[in-house]
Amino acid sequence: MLDFSVSVLPLLTVAVVNFFLSWIYYSPAVPWFKVWQKAVGMDPSKTTMSEEDKKQLPRLMGGAVLATFLLSYGLQVIVHSVKATDFASGALVGVVLCLAFAVTQGFNSQFEGRKPVLLVLNNVLYLVTYAGFGGLVAVWR
Numbered sequence: 001m002l003d004f005s006v007s008v009l010p011l012l013t014v015a016v017v018n019f020f021l022s023w024i025y026y027s028p029a030v031p032w033f034k035v036w037q038k039a040v041g042m043d044p045s046k047t048t049m050s051e052e053d054k055k056q057l058p059r060l061m062g063g064a065v066l067a068t069f070l071l072s073y074g075l076q077v078i079v080h081s082v083k084a085t086d087f088a089s090g091a092l093v094g095v096v097l098c099l100a101f102a103v104t105q106g107f108n109s110q111f112e113g114r115k116p117v118l119l120v121l122n123n124v125l126y127l128v129t130y131a132g133f134g135g136l137v138a139v140w141r
Contacts, residue, residue: 016068017133022068039114071129079093091135
């Protein structure tokens with residue numbers, strides 16, 4: 001049976017940390033930023049946002065915030081339901097969830113014309129976050 005109980009502090013912590021970790025991962029501060037920019041079709045020489053980009057920002061950020069809370073909630077439900085109680089078992093649950101859902105979704109996104117390098121870049125982040133946060137949720141009830 002699924003355990004839908006949620007601990008608020010771990011939910012908020014995982015969501016906020018995931019949001020900012022993702023923000024940093026896809027920022028110019030990392031060496032693979034230009035590779036990512038090219039893979040998504042962005043102009044690397046562009047340094048300012050257009051008015052159209054600015055109009056889309058609330059929707060994009062809202063979606064990112066919603067996604068990070070859904071990830072945090074889903075990890076808690078599954079990790080608690082399988083009764084993972086140590087970091088390693090929680091991390092393993094996170095890896096399985098990542099492979100079953102994030103990676104498969106990434107492969108299917110290639111039908112949209114996404115490049116394989118984007119699949120790799122995105123799924124490295126997902127694997128690390130699902131495993132790390134799955135372990136954290138297991139030990140922090």
